[in-house]
Amino acid sequence: MTNLAQDIFSLNCEKSGVSRLTLTDFRNYQFLRICPTANIIIVFGENGSGKTNILEAISLLTPGRGLRNAKLADIKRIFFDPDDEYKPEKISLFNWAISAEIYQGNDDFKIGTAVERNIKNVLTDDDEDTRYFERRIVKINENKVSSQAELGKYISAIWLTPQMDRLFRGGSQPRRSFLDRLVFAFDNEHAKRLLNFEHYYKEWYKLIRIGKNDNLWLSGLEENMASLGVAIAAARREQIARLNAFIESRPDDVFPNVVLELNGTVEKMLDTLPAVDVEDKYKQLLFSQRKNVLLHESADGINRTDFKVYYKKKRMPAELCSTGEQKSLLISIILAQAKCQALFKGFAPILLLDEVVAHLDDEKREALLLKIKELGTQAWITTTNPELFSSLTGQAQFLKVENNQIFETII
Ligand SMILES: Nc1ncnc2c1ncn2[C@@H]1O[C@H](COP(=O)(O)OP(=O)(O)OP(=O)(O)O)[C@@H](O)[C@H]1O
Numbered sequence: 416m417t418n419l420a421q422d423i424f425s426l427n428c429e430k431s432g433v434s435r436l437t438l439t440d441f442r443n444y445q446f447l448r449i450c451p452t453a454n455i456i457i458v459f460g461e462n463g464s465g466k467t468n469i470l471e472a473i474s475l476l477t478p479g480r481g482l483r484n485a486k487l488a489d490i491k492r493i494f495f496d497p498d499d500e501y502k503p504e505k506i507s508l509f510n511w512a513i514s515a516e517i518y519q520g521n522d523d524f525k526i527g528t529a530v531e532r533n534i535k536n537v538l539t540d541d542d543e544d545t546r547y548f549e550r551r552i553v554k555i556n557e558n559k560v561s562s563q564a565e566l567g568k569y570i571s572a573i574w575l576t577p578q579m580d581r582l583f584r585g586g587s588q589p590r591r592s593f594l595d596r597l598v599f600a601f602d603n604e605h606a607k608r609l610l611n612f613e614h615y616y617k618e619w620y621k622l623i624r625i626g627k628n629d630n631l632w633l634s635g636l637e638e639n640m641a642s643l644g645v646a647i648a649a650a651r652r653e654q655i656a657r658l659n660a661f662i663e664s665r666p667d668d669v670f671p672n673v674v675l676e677l678n679g680t681v682e683k684m685l686d687t688l689p690a691v692d693v694e695d696k697y698k699q700l701l702f703s704q705r706k707n708v709l710l711h712e713s714a715d716g717i718n719r720t721d722f723k724v725y726y727k728k729k730r731m732p733a734e735l736c737s738t739g740e741q742k743s744l745l746i747s748i749i750l751a752q753a754k755c756q757a758l759f760k761g762f763a764p765i766l767l768l769d770e771v772v773a774h775l776d777d778e779k780r781e782a783l784l785l786k787i788k789e790l791g792t793q794a795w796i797t798t799t800n801p802e803l804f805s806s807l808t809g810q811a812q813f814l815k816v817e818n819n820q821i822f823e824t825i826i
């Protein structure tokens with residue numbers, strides 16, 4: 416048994432995961448129910464059969480917009496009606512819903528999320544108009560909760576998708592979101608703070624753009640943003656420090672060790688100044704950037720922070736590493752995060768691994784599966800080729816996706 420496994424067992428890591436998942440009118444599924452019977456669930460099927468959609472549904476049980484960062488409207492089921500020769504493509508009249516029974520140690524919970532359609536009467540120039548608007552609702556143990564961030568107390572998931580193969584090469588936004596999701600697991604308030612910051616930032620930006628020079632109003636928003644921003648920056652710094660220290664003390668034997676670095680103005684200020692001073696400086700920084708907004712520039716601050724990853728042994732920035740290396744670096748980060756959560760929070764996150772073995776050689780693939788098994792967490796893994804997982808025969812549940820349904824099979 417490795418040191419890590421010993422650490423985890425000695426700390427009595429609790430098992431957590433989904434014990435029943437039900438989808439209605441979600442993407443290609445009119446109705447789908449999955450009851451996992453093993454920790455590792457291999458979801459396999461042809462391209463376009465609906466594998467990623469299942470992972471996306473689980474990701475939507477955590478705060479945020481899920482692994483596709485989808486719009487509510489895109490999720491509603493579109494289907495084909497061959498009897499209607501004029502308009503065979505239809506959108507379901509029903510709203511989509513995802514519900515799940517989940518467990519954390521000996522405790523069971525019911526959580527769910529859905530889209531709800533509401534009617535609003537809007538005053539127009541000469542009349543009153545009825546408009547429909549949709550919003551996402553969240554239920555925990557049958558009770559509606561006001562904020563999605565609440566979900567973070569009951570379920571935690573991290574994911575790797577083929578789109579993330581480009582994470583190190585493109586703009587900073589997806590990297591920032593990736594980092595923020597790692598923070599959510601350790602700081603339940605982080606998701607709420609980010610949402611509030613975004614809300615104030617949009618209002619501030621809009622006021623400046625439309626030329627509403629209400630100094631009191633703008634200063635109030637700057638004060639709110641500075642105080643939230645410093646808390647956000649501090650939580651990011653803490654998470655990076657936690658992961659770096661963890662990786663340093665327990666280097667992985669197969670996946671490359673990484674060094675993580677934050678590159679953000681506010682985060683850097685926290686290197687040398689106490690938080691209260693950084694708050695003042697951030698407020699001044701926002702004030703001085705009002706003119707940048709007029710020039711259509713986004714303001715510097717926690718909304719521009721970048722997250723850098725280095726391949727430690729090679730001293731190479733991730734963006735210069737090969738495709739397979741970049742995948743391995745991401746796996747390293749995800750494994751370190753899962754282990755950290757197991758050690759410090761008492762339970763590991765659910766892993767959602769979409770086509771994760773595509774770029775891995777045989778040795779790395781088997782090592783990854785072994786590490787997931789040791790971790791004991793629930794892992795949902797998609798593939799077009801279940802044969803690649805034959806070493807898990809008898810230990811994993813194999814679900815074949817076909818014709819918008821799933822079938823349990825033996826590999
Ligand atoms: N709102 C929707 N309603 C109905 N079908 C949808 C909707 N959104 C996406 N789909 C369809 O769902 C199908 C399954 O998509 P999904 O991404 O889950 O496939 P996959 O099995 O992961 O495929 P691949 O192996 O190519 O990754 C696709 O054909 C897609 O067009």
Ligand SMILES: [Mg+2]
Pocket residue numbers: 466467468769797
């Ligand atoms: Mg897919």
